[in-house]
Amino acid sequence: MYYLYKSNAVHKELPVIEAGLIVGEFDLGTKEIFPNESISLSFVCSNTGQCCSVLQIPISDKDILKIEAQDYTLDQIVGIQSPVLKLPKYEISGIEKYYWLKKKAFSKTCRFLSDDNRCEIYEFRPLGCRIFPFSIKHLTSERVQIRIHPTNICKSVKYSEEPQNEEILGYVLDTYSKDLEEKVAYFSKFGDEI
Numbered sequence: 001m002y003y004l005y006k007s008n009a010v011h012k013e014l015p016v017i018e019a020g021l022i023v024g025e026f027d028l029g030t031k032e033i034f035p036n037e038s039i040s041l042s043f044v045c046s047n048t049g050q051c052c053s054v055l056q057i058p059i060s061d062k063d064i065l066k067i068e069a070q071d072y073t074l075d076q077i078v079g080i081q082s083p084v085l086k087l088p089k090y091e092i093s094g095i096e097k098y099y100w101l102k103k104k105a106f107s108k109t110c111r112f113l114s115d116d117n118r119c120e121i122y123e124f125r126p127l128g129c130r131i132f133p134f135s136i137k138h139l140t141s142e143r144v145q146i147r148i149h150p151t152n153i154c155k156s157v158k159y160s161e162e163p164q165n166e167e168i169l170g171y172v173l174d175t176y177s178k179d180l181e182e183k184v185a186y187f188s189k190f191g192d193e194i
């Protein structure tokens with residue numbers, strides 16, 4: 001099990017990280033991780049809530065079901081104008097649908113972000129929230145590349161003399177694997193009827 005957000009890593013004033021920078025890769029089958037040896041990164045979330053105030057977060061049927069179980073209605077979870085989003089290439093099922101998480105009225109801010117920058121559904125937040133400021137790119141069905149998120153709005157991930165590349169990759173691997181397990185459970189329960 002890997003944990004982030006608890007490091008005492010010291011950040012130096014170094015160049016700003018560019019969007020899409022490759023942190024490394026992992027193998028979903030063997031659970032091996034392959035850090036990018038040419039960079040040294042650390043990440044300590046500073047809880048600004050900025051990501052929750054700017055990003056569009058995709059949510060799947062499975063995510064919606066989990067949040068609905070916390071006494072939220074569908075209308076409170078899914079943005080009214082949400083289209084069904086294009087499926088990622090390597091999803092486990094061709095029928096899985098994605099939508100946009102709902103925003104506050106007349107705002108770019110997620111409707112689940114409280115006034116004191118807390119996530120009201122922290123335990124049940126979607127994958128995109130869990131792995132930000134990193135993004136996932138499948139190279140094959142098993143081999144996955146982890147990059148700095150294309151928006152590059154998070155300034156808490158930095159070049160560092162105390163690298164956390166392995167922890168970052170391990171954390172994303174753990175988180176993504178758990179999400180895939182939940183999807184398998186979802187589809188074995190609901191099948192292709194949903």
Ligand code: SF4
Binds near residue numbers: 051052111113121126
């Ligand atoms: S669900 Fe939670 S973590 Fe995700 S954007 Fe909304 S407030 Fe932020």
